[in-house]
Structures are given as C-alpha cells and as structure tokens.
Amino acid sequence: MKVLVTGAAGFIGMHVSQRFLARGDTVVGLDNLNGYYDPSLKEARLAQLTPHEAFSFARLDVADAPGVAALFEREQFDRVVHLAAQAGVRHSLDAPQDYVDSNVTGTLNILEGCRHQKVTHLVYASTSSVYGASTQMPFSPHEIADHPLAIYAATKRATELMAHSYSHLFGLPTTGLRFFTVYGPWGRPDMALFLFTRKMLAGEPIDVFNHGNHRRDFTFVDDIAEGVVRATDETATPDADWSSDRPDPGTSAAPWRIYNIGNSKPVELNRYIEVxxxxxxxxADKRLLPLQPGDVPETFADVSDLEAAVGYRPSTSVEEGVARFVEWYRGYYDA
Structure with missing residues (x-):
C-alpha cells in the first residue's frame, strides 16, 4: 500500500518509515526540517530512507493547508501515519503558538486531506502527557484525560477530540497512539538520554529534575515502530458496546480508537542514569533540581488494549535499549 508518514525525518518517523519499506510498502515522507533542533540530524535520518526506491520525500509544513491538500490529491494515499508535531513539554512554556500551529492546525489539515481523498485509516501520535494531573496508575485510555499540565499536552488532547469529530461526521477511521517516553538510536537531542550522554562524555554536570525520583515508562523506539505499523494495519471500527449513558473515553460509536503505546514497566530516572x-x-555529575513546571512525576502505561488488538508486546529492556543508543551515539558523533 501507499502510506504517508508525516514527520518522516523525525526520530519515530524514520523508524516507522523503515518498517513499512522493509515489508514492501510505498512510503511518502513529509517533513519541514525545521530548526527546533539540529536539521543536519534530520537530514541524516532522511539519508537512511532515500536509497529505497519505494520512498519519496516532500519538504512541506503540515500547517500549510494548500500544500497538504495538493499532496493528498496528487498521491492518493491508502493510509496515513501522522507523526509530525512540535514536541517538547518545556519549550511549550515559551512558544505556545508553535504548538497550536503545528499540532492543532497541522492535524486539521491532515484530517481534511484524509476526508477528501477517502483515506482508509489515519493513525496519529498523541502522548502520555495528556494524562496530566491524574495519578491513577497505570494510565488507561478508558479513564478521563482532561487535565493536561502543559500546552503541548493540551494541543495533543485537542487532536484526539478533532479526530473523533471526523470519525463521527465523515466515517473516517482514526486511531490515536499515546506514546510513553520513547528513546533509542537517532533520538532527539532535547531528550534526557541524548542530553545526559553528550554532557557526561564532555565532563559536564547533568540537570536531574525531581532529584531523579521521576518514574518513566521508557519505551525503545523499535518496539514503538512495530506497534505503530501493527496499529496502521488494524483499521479502527465502531465499538458495538459503546453506550452514551456510560461513555467510554477510549472507544466510540464512531470508528475511533485511543491506545497507549509504552513499555508498561516504569523505571526510576536515577536507575536510567545508572544504566x-x-x-x-x-x-555522572548530577545537579539535582526540583520538578519542572508542566512535568509529571510518573508515567505508567496500561497497554492491554493494544496487545489485545494487534499483539503489541514490547520486548526491549532499558539495559539493552540504552546500550544500543550509546553504540549509535558513539558511531554517529565519533565519540
């Protein structure tokens, strides 16, 4: 099939594109290669994809409505995996408009493209951050997620609700995946593992928020990519048991689904640093700091729904995953 992967030059987007290509699908990658972090890393990721004859690339911003509409009309995609977004909780405190433009307006443009060109399934990235102030663990998509603590999370929650509207009004099958702390080779330079590695090798102190007592559901990128591809193959359908008297937040009478995608084994940040x-x-020379605004002390994914639906079973331990990241980092940066 022909798949559009938005954010294809991004961390998760590259790995997902590789999975589709490896099994024989045609992939069109979309990315604007913006300067939120070093564009040369994004270009290097693209260089992993461009040798494939079944891959083509469109340099385009998802917030560009005419450009996105023209791409959909020209390419006639079977399915869409929408991963392009302005990421990062802390940056959203300083530049909230970036998040509305990319995450909300950009997702609207993708929904419109899917609607008008009769795409058979849209899978899009959400985040564990939507659970916000909730402390009910493990996080379940069947619980309310309406208390986000940062504008980043609020924009991602908005995309879930927008997708539901399109599923209800136009019968567009949509599946939202709430990612839990993804890490691994080709990762983002603004994320903890990347920052810690760079500073530790340079002999610099690392900032450890919440005194390292965070617990995160660290999830290796290969496990994530496999789950995304499997979810794309499993077209969302209406839940026949859904009741308007007892509305389930994770399913719908429309062809709409929300799943957690994580490791389901939280690890304390201090242990992550030890590995x-x-x-x-x-x-590590640790500079212990308090919890940052917009951050939550713990994430823990209930992935039973995704396991039941597509057989998703993450298998990479933190020890193996961090070692593979370090191997990539030393090779890429000749460190």
Missing part, C-alpha cells in the same frame, strides 16, 4: 553510566563507563 547510562555503566554503558559509558563515566560517572
């Missing part, structure tokens, strides 16, 4: 210290053979 990295072992892999680098470097002791």
């Amino acid at each position: 990295l210290e072992d892999c680098l053979a470097v002791k």
Whole structure:
C-alpha cells in the first residue's frame, strides 16, 4: 500500500518509515526540517530512507493547508501515519503558538486531506502527557484525560477530540497512539538520554529534575515502530458496546480508537542514569533540581488494549535499549 508518514525525518518517523519499506510498502515522507533542533540530524535520518526506491520525500509544513491538500490529491494515499508535531513539554512554556500551529492546525489539515481523498485509516501520535494531573496508575485510555499540565499536552488532547469529530461526521477511521517516553538510536537531542550522554562524555554536570525520583515508562523506539505499523494495519471500527449513558473515553460509536503505546514497566530516572553510566563507563555529575513546571512525576502505561488488538508486546529492556543508543551515539558523533 501507499502510506504517508508525516514527520518522516523525525526520530519515530524514520523508524516507522523503515518498517513499512522493509515489508514492501510505498512510503511518502513529509517533513519541514525545521530548526527546533539540529536539521543536519534530520537530514541524516532522511539519508537512511532515500536509497529505497519505494520512498519519496516532500519538504512541506503540515500547517500549510494548500500544500497538504495538493499532496493528498496528487498521491492518493491508502493510509496515513501522522507523526509530525512540535514536541517538547518545556519549550511549550515559551512558544505556545508553535504548538497550536503545528499540532492543532497541522492535524486539521491532515484530517481534511484524509476526508477528501477517502483515506482508509489515519493513525496519529498523541502522548502520555495528556494524562496530566491524574495519578491513577497505570494510565488507561478508558479513564478521563482532561487535565493536561502543559500546552503541548493540551494541543495533543485537542487532536484526539478533532479526530473523533471526523470519525463521527465523515466515517473516517482514526486511531490515536499515546506514546510513553520513547528513546533509542537517532533520538532527539532535547531528550534526557541524548542530553545526559553528550554532557557526561564532555565532563559536564547533568540537570536531574525531581532529584531523579521521576518514574518513566521508557519505551525503545523499535518496539514503538512495530506497534505503530501493527496499529496502521488494524483499521479502527465502531465499538458495538459503546453506550452514551456510560461513555467510554477510549472507544466510540464512531470508528475511533485511543491506545497507549509504552513499555508498561516504569523505571526510576536515577536507575536510567545508572544504566547510562555503566554503558559509558563515566560517572555522572548530577545537579539535582526540583520538578519542572508542566512535568509529571510518573508515567505508567496500561497497554492491554493494544496487545489485545494487534499483539503489541514490547520486548526491549532499558539495559539493552540504552546500550544500543550509546553504540549509535558513539558511531554517529565519533565519540
């Protein structure tokens, strides 16, 4: 099939595109290669994809409504995986408009393209951050997620609700995936593992928020990519048991689904750093700091729905995943 992967030059987008290409699908990658972090890393990721004859690339911003509409009309996609977004909780405190433009307006343009060109299934990226102030663990898509703590999370929750509207009004099958702390080779430079590795190798102190007592459902990118591809193959359908008297937040009478996609095994940040210290053979100089605004102390995914639907079973331990990241980092940066 022909698949559009938005954010194809991004961390998750590259890995997902590789999965589709490896099994013989045709992939059109979309990305604007913006400067939120080093564009040369995005270009290097693209270079992993462009040798494939079944891959083509469109440099385009999802917020560009005419450009997105023209791409959909020209390419006639079978399915769409929408991963392009302005990411990062802390940056959203300083530049909220970036998040509305990319995440809300951009997703609207993708929904419109899918609607008018009769795409058979849209899978899009949401985030564990939508659970916000909730402390009911593990996080379940069947619980309310209406108390986000940062504008980033609020825009992602908005995309879930927008998708539901399109599923209800136009019968567009949509599946939202709430990602839980993805890490691994080709990762984003603004994320903890990347930052810690760079600073530790340079002999610099690392900022450890919440004194390292965070617990995160760290999920290796290969496990995520496999789950995304499987979810794309499983077209969302209406829930025959859905009741308007007892509305389930994770399903609908429309062809709309929300799933968690995570490791379902939370790890304390201090332990994560210990694993990295072992892999680098470097002791971290920790600068212990309080919890950051917009952050939550713990994430923990209930992935039972995704396991039941598509057989999703993450298998990569933190020890293996961090080692594979370090191996990639040393090779890429000759460190």
